[in-house]
Amino acid sequence: MELSEILFKFNVNGKFLSCEPYGSGHINRTYLATLSDNGKEVKYILQKINSTLFKNVDGLMNNIKLVTEYNRAEIIKRGGDPDRESLTIVNTKDGMPYYKTPDGEYYRVYIFIEGAKGYDVVEKPVHFYESAVAFGKFAQLLDRFDSSKLYTVLPDFHNTVKRFENLKKAIEENRSGRKNNVLKEIDFALEREGIVSEIVDLLNSGKMPSRVTHNDTKLNNVLIDVKTDKAVCVIDLDTMMPGSICYDFGDSIRFGCNPCLEDEPNTEKVNFSMPLFEEYTKGYLSVFGNTITKIERKNLAMGAILMTYECGIRFLSDYLDGDVYFRTSRENQNLDRTRTQFKLVSDMQSRYDEMLDIIGKY
Ligand code: ADP
Ligand code: GN1
Ligand code: MG
Numbered sequence: 001m002e003l004s005e006i007l008f009k010f011n012v013n014g015k016f017l018s019c020e021p022y023g024s025g026h027i028n029r030t031y032l033a034t035l036s037d038n039g040k041e042v043k044y045i046l047q048k049i050n051s052t053l054f055k056n057v058d059g060l061m062n063n064i065k066l067v068t069e070y071n072r073a074e075i076i077k078r079g080g081d082p083d084r085e086s087l088t089i090v091n092t093k094d095g096m097p098y099y100k101t102p103d104g105e106y107y108r109v110y111i112f113i114e115g116a117k118g119y120d121v122v123e124k125p126v127h128f129y130e131s132a133v134a135f136g137k138f139a140q141l142l143d144r145f146d147s148s149k150l151y152t153v154l155p156d157f158h159n160t161v162k163r164f165e166n167l168k169k170a171i172e173e174n175r176s177g178r179k180n181n182v183l184k185e186i187d188f189a190l191e192r193e194g195i196v197s198e199i200v201d202l203l204n205s206g207k208m209p210s211r212v213t214h215n216d217t218k219l220n221n222v223l224i225d226v227k228t229d230k231a232v233c234v235i236d237l238d239t240m241m242p243g244s245i246c247y248d249f250g251d252s253i254r255f256g257c258n259p260c261l262e263d264e265p266n267t268e269k270v271n272f273s274m275p276l277f278e279e280y281t282k283g284y285l286s287v288f289g290n291t292i293t294k295i296e297r298k299n300l301a302m303g304a305i306l307m308t309y310e311c312g313i314r315f316l317s318d319y320l321d322g323d324v325y326f327r328t329s330r331e332n333q334n335l336d337r338t339r340t341q342f343k344l345v346s347d348m349q350s351r352y353d354e355m356l357d358i359i360g361k362y
Contacts, residue, residue, distance in 0.1 A: 003031060003046060006099060009092050011093055016035055017035055019033040024120055028047045030046075048105060053325075056151065056153070059153065061089070064238075067237060087111075087233065119219050120219070121258070121261055122219065128279050129279045130222075134233075134234050140288065150241070157215055160196045161197050161200050166317055167317045170318075185335075195306065203243075208296060213245060214239065215239035218255035221236040244296070244303065246300055247306070249304065250300070250302075250308070253307070257276045258271075258272070258344055263337045270340045274351065274354060281362055304348060305349060308348065309345045
């Protein structure tokens with residue numbers, strides 16, 4: 001089916017102008033659709049949902065519907081603009097939050113958030129600070145939300161122990177035949193087995209609270225106002241599930257404290273930025289500092305190391321499997337991604353005490 005035909009299955013108004021690939025997500029296929037309504041341009045985000053990964057699209061979309069409706073009501077109460085500060089699902093003409101094509105592909109539409117941008121690398125420290133405030137507020141929103149209503153979309157998503165097992169399986173199977181290219185990276189990963197269960201054990205024993213978290217808190221999943229540099233909206237709500245706040249904090253650090261892109265081929269350029277770590281910590285604790293427990297605070301830095309490590313071994317596993325999970329646009333992209341993550345892990349491990357000192361300051 002043509003994208004324009006799919007778009008008009010939804011409650012959109014106007015004459016079709018264009019539909020172009022948009023953004024830099026690794027999982028779904030995102031398009032910016034532009035229509036003309038009475039001479040005025042109207043934009044929407046059209047997304048093809050990765051239904052190989054998200055097997056229960058109905059459950060997934062119901063989660064997003066529940067949280068965004070709750071969020072909208074809160075934004076309206078405080079006099080904000082709900083179409084900008086929250087994702088807004090556009091239903092199909094049949095009143096459904098997604099459309100299934102006759103070929104079994106799934107699509108959804110969101111209102112396009114104007115005048116804001118998702119950054120793949122920190123261009124201004126204030127953006128990173130702002131993203132921390134936005135994710136901190138989002139964490140509080142989810143904390144107030146009745147979590148029993150949410151369906152667990154991807155069980156064990158941040159179960160680092162299981163991710164480690166998957167890596168061992170990928171090494172053994174070597175489906176791509178590329179194992180000999182990555183012996184150094186494999187050693188790096190296997191040498192760190194000792195840390196993989198740190199947070200999982202705390203969650204399982206009940207010592208660390210399990211909260212509903214976002215689970216994909218990278219900088220490009222917050223839209224920042226291009227004029228004011230203020231965070232506008234947290235997006236990419238596919239992975240809201242029970243988890244640890246240390247992982248949400250950690251995933252932001254993993255992505256934003258790298259001065260380069262996630263797939264930078266020259267790892268010499270990749271260095272963990274302590275000033276940016278401080279910026280994020282300051283922003284996050286300014287809103288979540290009163291809610292966070294002692295054990296969570298103690299493990300924020302470990303969360304950053306573990307999320308970076310986990311992402312690294314996921315990229316490495318995918319490289320060994322033949323690039324079947326994360327979207328790639330060139331040879332060795334998953335290998336470059338692995339290497340940037342491992343460089344950051346190594347930097348963080350050697351500067352762990354400095355990270356703890358900064359957390360202690362706020
Ligand atoms: P993925 O799961 O593939 O990462 P996202 O939901 O994060 O997909 O969307 C990909 C990109 O599209 C985002 O990084 C952002 O730049 C852009 N985007 C997504 N939703 C909106 C929206 N409602 N308004 C404006 N831009 C959006
Ligand atoms: C994927 O969808 P996107 O690009 O925001 C992935 C995250 C990884 C991230 C690495 C559902 O996020 O877990 O941390 O890539 N999302 C899923 O950039 O697997
Ligand atoms: Mg995304």
